[in-house]
Amino acid sequence: xxxxxxxxxxxxxxxxxxxxxxxxxxxxxxxxxxxxxxxxxxxxxxxxxxxxxxxxxxxxxxxxxxxxxxxxxxxxxxxxxxxxxxxxxxxxxxxxxxxxxxxxxxxxxxxxxxxxxxxxxxxxxxxxxxxxxxxxxxxxxxxxxxxxxxxxxxxxxxxxxxxxxxxxxxxxxxxxxxxxxxxxxxxxxxxxxxxxxxxxxxxxxxxxxxxxxxxxxxxxxxxxxxxxxxxxxxxxxxxxxxxxxxxxxxxxxxxxxxxxxxxxxxxxxxxxxxxxxxxxxxxxxxxxxxxxxxxxxxxxxxxxxxxxxxxxxxxxxxxxxxxxxxxxxxxxxxxxxxxxxxxxxxxxxxxxxxxxxxxxxxxxxxxxxxxxxxxxxxxxxxxxxxxxxxxxxxxxxxxxxxxxxxxxxxxxxxxxxxxxxxxxxxxxxxxxxxxxxxxxxxxxxxxxxxxxxxxxxxxxxxxxxxxxxxxxxxxxxxxxxxxxx
Numbered sequence: 182x183x184x185x186x187x188x189x190x191x192x193x194x195x196x197x198x199x200x201x202x203x204x205x206x207x208x209x210x211x212x213x214x215x216x217x218x219x220x221x222x223x224x225x226x227x228x229x230x231x232x233x234x235x236x237x238x239x240x241x242x243x244x245x246x247x248x249x250x251x252x253x254x255x256x257x258x259x260x261x262x263x264x265x266x267x268x269x270x271x272x273x274x275x276x277x278x279x280x281x282x283x284x285x286x287x288x289x290x291x292x293x294x295x296x297x298x299x300x301x302x303x304x305x306x307x308x309x310x311x312x313x314x315x316x317x318x319x320x321x322x323x324x325x326x327x328x329x330x331x332x333x334x335x336x337x338x339x340x341x342x343x344x345x346x347x348x349x350x351x352x353x354x355x356x357x358x359x360x361x362x363x364x365x366x367x368x369x370x371x372x373x374x375x376x377x378x379x380x381x382x383x384x385x386x387x388x389x390x391x392x393x394x395x396x397x398x399x400x401x402x403x404x405x406x407x408x409x410x411x412x413x414x415x416x417x418x419x420x421x422x423x424x425x426x427x428x429x430x431x432x433x434x435x436x437x438x439x440x441x442x443x444x445x446x447x448x449x450x451x452x453x454x455x456x457x458x459x460x461x462x463x464x465x466x467x468x469x470x471x472x473x474x475x476x477x478x479x480x481x482x483x484x485x486x487x488x489x490x491x492x493x494x495x496x497x498x499x500x501x502x503x504x505x506x507x508x509x510x511x512x513x514x515x516x517x518x519x520x521x522x523x524x525x526x527x528x529x530x531x532x533x534x535x536x537x538x539x540x541x542x543x544x545x546x547x548x549x550x551x552x553x554x555x556x557x558x559x560x561x562x563x564x565x566x567x568x569x570x571x572x573x574x575x576x577x578x579x580x581x582x583x584x585x586x587x588x589x590x591x592x593x594x595x596x597x598x599x600x601x602x603x604x605x606x607x608x609x610x611x612x613x614x615x616x617x618x619x620x621x622x623x624x625x626x627x628x629x630x631x632x633x634x635x636x637x638x639x640x641x642x643x644x645x646x647x648x649x650x651x652x653x654x655x656x657x658x659x660x661x662x663x664x665x666x
Contacts, residue, residue, distance in 0.1 A: 183490030186343040190350055191496025191522060195548055197328035200321065207279040208641050210318040211634060220400050224313050229620060231314060233627050236634035238289040239278040240587055246271055253295040258414040262288050265500055275590045275646040278637040283315040284501055288411040313403055320370055320402040329354035347485055349502060351407045364481040366505065368406030375477035377404040382476045386463055406479040413503035423478035434468040482508060491516045499529040506533035520544040568661040575665060586636045586647035598649045600662045606643055607653050613639050614654045
């Protein structure tokens with residue numbers, strides 16, 4: 182039986198560890214804004230403004246989860262994305278800025294623009310800047326392409342056993358490890374986007390965007406075909422764009438020769454007030470003069486549509502990629518195996534791939550990860566003192582911490598996590614808090630948001646809630662444990 186494999190970022194996380202996880206991507210993004218080598222000439226000339234904006238977007242998550250943005254969705258794709266967003270984050274007892282998927286920030290941005298009535302091109306321009314910041318973090322100075330160094334010989338042989346490999350990742354790890362051709366469904370970091378390729382069909386048109394670009398080859402990944410957005414429908418639209426454009430232009434070019442009425446219509450578009458028709462006419466005439474010229478089709482969805490035999494899916498989340506499951510559901514695949522990381526994924530995948538009797542396998546078993554955590558012996562630390570606080574008094578403190586850090590953690594969870602934080606970690610947290618610098622040249626409201634972002638950065642570094650960071654800072658390393666009386 183012909184064997185197909187579809188892999189996602191879970192494979193990179195398994196071999197590259199924390200650096201490939203969403204938390205690390207967001208954390209690097211927020212830290213890059215203060216890096217003196219940050220490519221301001223490409224991404225944004227005010228990195229701190231971008232940092233503040235991501236913080237502002239995070240503050241809107243509570244409103245989305247409370248349903249207050251439902252009325253600002255303007256299409257089915259956005260409504261579905263909002264429901265997915267709620268399902269992903271509604272039950273979190275702690276939600277940090279680094280917990281929100283980087284693609285979900287584009288959704289928050291679009292909803293915010295709808296609410297405050299910001300339209301294109303401003304909405305598009307800001308969204309693209311945010312995307313580039315995240316893509317720059319994912320690339321991580323090329324480290325994204327090093328995960329294959331940790332592939333085992335057994336895993337490499339397992340990859341080689343497949344006739345066809347698809348991936349949603351942008352890196353070239355599988356190619357480097359196996360020497361096999363890999364279909365990058367969402368593009369990659371090493372192929373140049375048509376917008377930045379002087380020889381592309383798009384740049385043969387009179388308004389070619391390349392003429393206004395200054396390409397810095399030191400950051401070639403920012404001019405690549407890497408595709409990222411929050412909606413599977415939007416991804417599918419972009420993936421089909423080149424294919425559909427070629428189909429239309431070829432048919433119209435043929436009709437221009439064979440049908441006088443088509444030729445008359447096309448010629449009439451030359452001075453039309455609709456710019457799309459003007460560009461369409463120019464594209465048709467360009468195609469007639471250059472029959473081999475085609476729009477770029479960088480997203481190989483046809484091989485997935487044509488796939489037959491067995492399909493194994495490993496390291497792919499059921500969120501954000503519904504378009505791929507739709508293609509698979511309508512394919513001639515006869516057998517499908519899905520490796521889940523969370524048992525909750527099984528119900529979602531069963532609904533998305535309703536045409537199959539899916540075989541589910543635990544990804545932890547595949548990777549040889551045992552579930553129980555081995556308890557390490559506790560080191561003898563500084564003597565603990567107990568601080569008795571009334572429930573009402575602690576609530577007042579906790580409300581203050583939540584307000585200062587945009588935390589959603591409950592009083593009891595704050596107490597539990599605070600008491601579980603070791604003295605050594607508290608010392609490090611207090612040191613990080615003392616090192617924080619207020620952006621005094623910014624407006625007061627921006628300073629407040631930037632302070633929240635910095636608290637979330639510390640929280641992500643120590644894997645605790647930002648409200649607990651505030652609590653530790655207030656305690657000032659006295660190693661007190663809170664008891665409610």
